[in-house]
Amino acid sequence: MSWLLDIKYAFRLLIKAPKFTALTLVVLIGGLSLSLFTFSFLYAIVYKPLPLPEGDTVYRVFGNHNGHRHANVAYEILQAMQQEDVFSEYGIWQDTSVRLSINDAGKTIPASFVQPNMFSFSRTEPIMGRTINQEDLRTDAEKVVVLSHTVWQNDFNQDPNIVGKNIRINETVTTVIGVMPKNYNFPIVSKLWLPLPQQLQNIQPSSKQQYPIYARLNHNISLKQAEQQLSDAANSIYQLTYKQYDKEEGELSIELASFPIAQTDRDGSIVFTFFNLIALSILILACINVGNLLLARAIERQKEIAIRAALGAPQKRLTLQLMWEGIIITLLGGVLSVLLVGALLSTTDSIIKSALPNNIPFWWNWELDAPTLLMAIVFTLLTIFLASFIPAWRSANQDINATLRDGTRGAQSKKAGKLSRMLVTFQIFLISTLLLMGSVSAFIAYFLLNVDFGVNYDRTYLASFNLQKQEYPTEQQQRNFIQGLLTELEQSPQITNTFSYFFIGQSTLKIQTEKDINTLPKKIKTFSIIGKGDFYRAELLQGRHLSISDNENAQRVVLVSQSMVERYWPDEMVLGKTIDVMLNQQEQTFTIVGVVANLADGSSFYSDKISEDEMHLSGLQFSSSYPRIIYKYHDNEQEAEEYFYQSLFKFNRNLEPNRLEPASYSSDMMKNIAVIVAWITFGSAGFALLLALTGIYGLTANSVVQRTHEIGVRRAVGATDRNIIQLFLKHGSKQLMIGMGAGMMVFSVIAIAFQSFTENMIPPLLYVALITVVVTLLSVIVMLAIYLPTRKAVKLEPSAALRYE
Structure with a gap:
């Protein structure tokens, strides 16, 4: 029952040091809660099985x-699914x-x-x-x-x-x-x-x-086998149908994904890994700080431990005895963290579902579930190992003679000094990496909050349709529906402007220019429009709008973006010029009748271009079964929505829009997510920086205190205060350079991968600026953490320093 005595003794030590207990609990609860909340929040979005019976088998x-x-x-995949028994x-x-x-x-x-x-x-x-x-x-x-x-x-x-x-x-x-x-x-x-x-x-x-x-x-087939069998069958069918039915040439393969993975468009795993690595790094920082505090207490008892070992106490008993303080604090911190995370998840669930009642996938439920509790156990055990076992094992596994010889009079042993320097270096490495990654995340959040795509969302609604071929088999019927609906909407006193457009795709442009054709973009974003869309999208700068006279029997005409004019015809008059465009696998000639203002690329936030080249064709010449209707209303949103349905039902009572929502909905959701990401990023970075500050200062201060006797000896033999401070700063600068150097190397690898993934979203100079700021900030913090306790130590009288315990 000796372990019961050790636990009671550990409790007495913690009660006698309430400030130490409170500090370690706050640090642990912060690190554990942040890691656990990040895991649970993202797990519910990306990996959580559907809350249905056998939900984990659904794809x-x-x-x-x-x-x-x-x-x-549809046809090829369904045929393949009928052929292959998967x-x-x-x-x-x-x-x-x-x-x-x-x-x-x-x-x-x-x-x-x-x-x-x-x-x-x-x-x-x-x-x-x-x-x-x-x-x-x-x-x-x-x-x-x-x-x-x-x-x-x-x-x-x-x-x-x-x-x-x-x-x-x-x-x-x-x-x-x-x-x-x-x-x-x-x-x-x-x-x-x-x-x-x-x-x-x-x-x-x-x-x-x-x-x-x-x-x-x-049950008898694996995911990979099913994908391969279906891909082979579907592609074989597609190769027979694409020529016969005028489909796009290419290869067709099949992919299976869980509903959560499909909903995040395969990027969820990247986000999940990225943010959990950041949260885990912060947890490790917290463990280092707690371990440092426990190590400092163990070092205070090092002479006592050496004497016990000399009297025959086994190393296992000494290690466990030193661990109990950390185990008690970690278990208490783990329980409190679970309770705190449970409350945060419940609040998060209520806030998000209240804000977006009709747009949250039904499996997005944030609560204390089994995976969260299991991860809490894993994080708690990891914390016990890092913050409790390693300091205790290090203190118990010592050279008794060396400790009794050089561990007196407050001197720092060689092993203690080496360990202290390693911990400082590792903390600098972690915090430099976190600050650099956090700065990039903050920039992205800032970009998403402030990006202007040149689209006017004010009092504007968007409706999208899927006009079934069985009901609207010809392009003329599709055009008649769109024109009729636009005309009917314009009769409402609540609606001021209407406009229809759809995205045709990336069209190949063929043009005679003095520039090297190989340096020019081969693909141009191409839209088909009906109406004057400058109240919503690009403003007309030159020429005229497309009109009802630009129909299927008229000359093919096009509006081009200003960026195209600057790229292909600088200092030239473009109105009346002709261009050849490969459209629907046919080369067609268009006459430029107008120039519109540039739009930022709204299809991707990862573009390295300020604006995207665009061409706008007449929707009366090129129609689609997937039109979008944009209309602007005066004041009453509810009446504008009601009148839209009344207008729609006059044409087709059985046709429902795929969506009808404010045009700003997607943008607002993106910005709301960006705000959440920004707050999480800034909060995490602030907490990590606080941990790093306290950890680095604590380690360096403890190291300086243990070297007070050495400082007294140096002063006694003639060293000046300035020489001693410079010596300590020199040793600290080595740790700083090693830690930040390793951090910048890791960040460079991440930055290269990030640039490739985001298509050069962030200017390279910004990375240089971020590195400069982080290096300067950390250098000041670390040097101050070394300077302040060293300056305090050198203020002691030499006689007091020589007698310092």
């Missing part, structure tokens, strides 16, 4: 075409948004068109009524809908008799047939579920439509 299926991921190329279950769905009419008002709700097997696939039964069956998919079937628990609770006051009642969805009478359980929003954010329309059920070889696919692997 999304993607088609990679020429290296670009698509939701899928899935036990699968199906398709289509996300949309619908207008739910309640009394005289309405609201837009995210919904999904689904197949009957989706509910059985998710292993979830309704709490009331039934789900969609095969009969509901017939074209002559009654219109039916399944409600989510949220809609049933918030919009129908949990009416116990809701099943069988009629409600209005998109002004169509629809019968409620069931209500799903609470928190069920599969596949992603759905609040309503409707039968998959007939035109989506029979996908033809000529189809270019893209639909998301859910699937569950057979």
Whole structure:
């Protein structure tokens, strides 16, 4: 029972030193909480299995075409899935948004068109009524809908008799047939579920439509095997269909990903690793500081420990005896950290879900779950090892004779001095790396908060559509729909301007120029537009707008961006010039009729260009089944949204926009995320800097104190105060150079990889500026941490320093 005596003794030591106990607890709770919260927050977004029965077996299926991921190329992938027996279950769905009419008002709700097997696939039964069956998919079937628990609770006051009642969805009478359980929003954010329309059920070889696919692997096949088999089969089918049905040439492969990984577009793993490495580094800093404090207490007892060892105490007993203080503090800190992180996760969950009630994937639930608790145990054990075991083992594993010989009169042993210098160097390395990486993250957050893409989001709404080929088979029908909807919207007194555009893609430009053609961009971003879009996008600088006279029977015309003029025709008149463009695998000639202002690249935040070259073609000459409608309203957002649906239903009561939201929604979300990242970055960097300051100062001060006797000897033999301070600063500068040098080497490798990943987003000179600032800051901090305790020591009288214990 000797270990009980050791625990009681450790408790007495901690109670007798309340300041030491409080300081170590604060440091540990800070490091553990930050690491644990970072892990749990990102794990819920990137890796957490779907909160469904057998949720860890659910995958999304993607088609990679020429290296670009698509939701899928529907026909080829579905044919391959039918040929290859790799899935036990699968199906398709289509996300949309619908207008739910309640009394005289309405609201837009995210919904999904689904197949009957989706509910059985998710292993979830309704709490009331039934789900969609095969009969509901017939074209002559009654219109039916399944409600989510949220809609049933918030919009129908949990009416116990809701099943069988009629409600209005998109002004169509629809019968409620069931209500799903609470928190069920599969596949992603759905609040309503409707039968998959007939035109989506029979996908033809000529189809270019893209639909998301859910699937569950057979137990006898691995993920890699399934991807390979499906890729081979899908690509074989695609090679037969792309020529026959005028599809883009290339290779088609299949990729499977979990829903969380798919939602983060494969970048989630990078973000998860990056931020967890930062958090783990801060935890290590905290462990070093706590270990240093415990080591200092152990050094104070070093002579006592040496005497015990000389009397026959085993090393194992001495190590455990010294560890108990650290174990008690770490366990207490771990418990308090778990409680704190649990509260933070619950608050985070409430804030985010309140701010974005309809746009959070249903698996984004932040709570104290099993992986978080398991990671808390791992972090706690790591902390015990770094902050408790290593100092205790180092103190117990000593040369008894050397300690009794040179450990008297407060002198610092050689081993203690070497360890102190190594810890200071390692802390400098960690903090320099963290500060450099944090500075880059802060710059990115600042960039995202302040970037101006040249788009006017003020009182502007955006709607996007997927015009099905079965309903709008010709380009003329697509154009008629867009023109009619724009005209109807303009009749509203609430709406001032309308505009339609869609992104055609990257078109190859062929142009006669004196410049070397190899130095010019080969691809130009190309849009098709209907209307005057300068209230929303680029302002007209020269020439004229595209008009209704620029139709399919007229001369092909184009608006070019100012950056194109400066790049290709500097100091020339461009109006009336002709250019050849490879569009839809055909070379066509266009006449320039106008020049528009530059827009920053809105497709990627990782561009090294201030602006992107753009061409705007007439939407009456090049239409699309994926148009975007932009309209500007006066003041009342609710009325503007209501009138949009009224206008839409005059043309097609069964057509729902894929999304209808303020045009600034994506930008605002990006900026909100940037604010969160900035606060996390600055908070983490501030906490890490505080840890580094206290740690480096504590280590150097403790080292100087233990060398007080040496300082007294040096002064007694004639050394001046200045000489002694310079000597200590010289030793410290070596640690500073080694630590920062290693940090800059690691940062250089990260910076090179980051530049490649972000397409040279950050100017190289900024890295130089960041390194200069961090080196200067750390140099001042470390030199002060050495100078202040050294200056205090040299102020002692030589006689007092020589007698110092």
